[in-house]
Amino acid sequence: MKKSLWYAAGVTALLFGNPQPDAQAEISVAITKVSKPTFVIDSRPVFVKPANPGFSIASVGFYDLISYENRYYLYYNNAWYLSSSYRGPWSVIRADMLPLKIRKQSISEIRSSRDNEIRKLKNRADLLKQQTGLKKQRTLEQKQSDESYRRTLMEQRTDENTQRSLDEKRTDATTKRTLDQQRSDETTKRTLDEKRTDETYKRNLQQQRSDDTIKRALEEKRTDESSKRTLEEKRIDENIQRKLDEQRSDETDKRNLEQQRTDQYNQKILDEQRSKENN
CATH class of the missing domain: 1.20.5 (Single alpha-helices involved in coiled-coils or other helix-helix interfaces)
Structure with a gap:
């Protein structure tokens, strides 16, 4: 259950399309004198891995980040950059030097695969949330049924106790009337004899x-x-x-x-x- 909740939380953080800059990880770009940009990513990005194209993709602010074979590839301003860590340092890489699996996909196809995978994950998370809600509803209904049964049983016991009390009172009244009648008869007999x-x-x-x-x-x-x-x-x-x-x-x-x-x-x-x- 805990694992499923984390799964749902991760999908919710991804949302659809490209999130806002502060939605996943913060990134900044600095242009040096030699026009070599430095990307600073403050926290680990959240990746998804569609079956096709078969590598992990993340969206960091307005930039696209790919993780493939222990390397990271960042796409920014129609250029590709390579690093062994998502924290950098980054170096420029020509598009024709990218791995074949990445080179075969256009950036729009990569983004489309990422967005479709996020939608699938979100749908699964919504389904899991719905199933969890139904389970809670069934548990609540069962609890209410048990409470109703306990109240009915208690009322039944109370009615039985009341009925026994009434029966005992009637028996006592009948015994009392019999005793009074017997005493009255004895008194009348004694009176006649006296x-x-x-x-x-x-x-x-x-x-x-x-x-x-x-x-x-x-x-x-x-x-x-x-x-x-x-x-x-x-x-x-x-x-x-x-x-x-x-x-x-x-x-x-x-x-x-x-x-x-x-x-x-x-x-x-x-x-x-x-x-x-x-x-």
Whole structure:
């Protein structure tokens, strides 16, 4: 992936046709008293090598530079110059003394081959960029699908927990009604038995007072239990809300971390490209 990004960056730097003087490498020309020009190229040019004509070509400012068999040939002002390094020194060479492979091509054909190769490289870089964008889009869609599935699963679990709570409450209410009915029947029976005699009636009154006390105690206990259940439900809701907030915070941290890694990666690529240009 890193190699592909460098490849795309190099093609973008080439652009189409002849770039501006500061697009690739800086060059200056000085005419000496003996009319022997000196070309100064400050940074290494970016070459392309078309299959035809089969040698490396670069455009440095408004000048054409060829690399062939460890030598450099520069075309300027209808004249050719030769050097063993792109930094010079340069010497004039007659056109008929150029290597056969270079001599067979006119300067316009050489430029056309260079420009066509740059277009091909740019098209490949654009295709690679498009494929990278599609891959990122598919990754994002998969992530969104996973998040949707997790939310659905969490909602389903919440619904199941709510349903269980409702079922437990209904069971408790049914048990309570059964217990109350049983107590009521026992009290009625005791009341009827106590009414048969005064002693039984007196005992019934005492029992009734005792039952009232028990009833109040039960009501107080039920009130406490209801308050306790309400408090527990509130704590459960708070725990659920806290977990949801933590999950959102984790997702935000994850997105920030991914963005930070992307920025660092882009910065690293930019630094390496600048380092390469400086070298």
